[in-house]
Amino acid sequence: MQIFIVEDQVVQRDKLIEMANELISEHDYPFELNPVTEPVAILNEIKKFDPPNIYFLDIDLQSHKSGIDFALEIRELDVHGYIIFITSLTDKLYEIVEQYITPAAYVIKHESNILLSKSDIAFALQSVSGREKLRESTDIYTFMVGADEERLPYDDILYFETIPRTKKITLYTRNGIYTIVDFLKNVKESLSGHSQFSGVNSYLVNLNNVVSIDRKNGVIILVDDIKIHAGRRVINTIYKQFQELNRP
Template sequence: MSYPIIMCEDNPIQLQQLDKLIANYILFHSNLFQVELKASNPHQVIDYLEQQVPQNGIYFLDIDLKSDLDGIQLASLIRQKDVQAEIIFVTTHDELAPMTLKQKVAALDFIEKDQPLEDYRQEIYDALEYAKKIIDETRTVQKKSFSFEVGSQVYNLDKSEVVLVESSDIPHRLNLYSTNGKFEFYGKLTELETKYPFLFRISRSCLINPENIHHVDFSIREIGFSSGMTRKFSIGKSKKLKKIIKETL
C-alpha cells in the first residue's frame, strides 16, 4: 500500500529542496510513499484532484503561493475532494496557523522553513510517519464499520450489520439494507466500493456484504441473504463470487 504525496510550492529552489528531502526518505520507505505531483501553483493541484481523485493523500503546501489562491484556500479545496487528506504546511508564515482553524482545514502540522536543515529534514520525516500512522488507523476503523448520513444525522454501523447497498429509484440516492432495517441516503456506489473493501459489487446497481449471504443459486444467478431478501448477480461475477464465498466461509 502506498500513500500519494503532493507538494505545492511556488519557489522553485524550495520546491526542489523539499522534493529532494522526501525522495531521500522514500529510498528507505519505497513501499509506503509515492510522489504524485510537484506543483508550483495551486491550479496544478486542483487539476490533479479533478483528474486523479486521490484518497488519503499527504499534501505539503506553502501558504503564500503568489497566486489567486493561497495555501489555506487550496487546503480547503483539497479537503472537499480528498476527505481523509493529511495536510502539512511548510511555510515562513506560521503566524497564520489560527486561520486554518477558522477555515476548518485540520492541518496535521506546520513546518518552519527558516530553521537549520537537519531540524527541517527531521520535522518533514516525522510528519510523514505521523501522517501514515493516522491514515492506517483510519483505514483500520473503516474496515470494521460503515458510515453514512441521513439529513443531519450520522450513522455508524458495524460492517457485520450491512447486508447490501443498491441504487434507489431516486437519482443520486442509495438504499442500504442492514440487519436492523432500511436506510436511504445520498451517495455513489463507486465511492462506497472504493472506501469499503468488504463490499462486493454483484451488478451495476448493487453492492453486497458477503458475510451476510445465506445461499447462492448459480443456476439462476441469485443470492439469498439471511434476512430473506434475494438479488440477482451478473454472469461475469460468478467466478469471483465463488472465490469470495470460499474465503468468507
C-alpha cells in the same frame, strides 16, 4: 500513493522535495513524488490516481487562491487525502480548524534550522504510513463526517446507497445512519479486496449482514429486519454473489 507539493517559493519547494525523497528512501515508503506542482494542474492530475494521496500545501500561497481555498478543492476530489500544511504562521492553524479541512499534519517553516522542518516532514510521512497500514490491515472502515473521522467495524455496515444528483452517499449501519461526501465508486474501490461487499448500480451491500433475498418481490432482507427494495438487476447480481459467498 502520490505526493503532491504545492509551494510557490522555489527554494523552499526544492528543499522540501529533497527532504521528502531522502525520507522515502530511508524508510522505503510506498510513496512517489509527483512532478506536477502548479495548483490548477494538480487538480487535474489528482483524477488520474486512486485516492487517497498526500498533499504538502503551503497555506500562504501567493496566488489568486489561498492555500486553504485550494485545500478545500482538493478535499472535494480526494475526500480521504492526507493534507499536510506548510506554514510559518502558527496563528493560521485556527483558520484551518474553522474551515473543517482536517489536515493530517503540519510542517512549520523553521528558517534558521532546516533540520526542524525535516523532523516535521518525517513525522507527517510516518503518520500517513501508519494510518495506511492500519486501514489496510484491519477490518475497520474509516470515513469523514464533517470534520470528524469515524471508524466502523465492517460487521456493523449494512449497505451504502447513492444520494441521487449529489456527490453524497448514505451509509446504513447497525447503529445509525451517516451521510458521507464521496462517490460510491470510490467506496467500492476502497473495499474491493473484501468479498463480503457486493456493489451494483447505486448500492454497495455487506453480504455478511444479508439474511435472505426475495427475488420474486425484489427485496433484500438484512439483519434487524432492514429491507432494501431494488430492481431486478440489483437483486439478481447481489443474489448471485450472496450464493457464491455462502457456497459450502
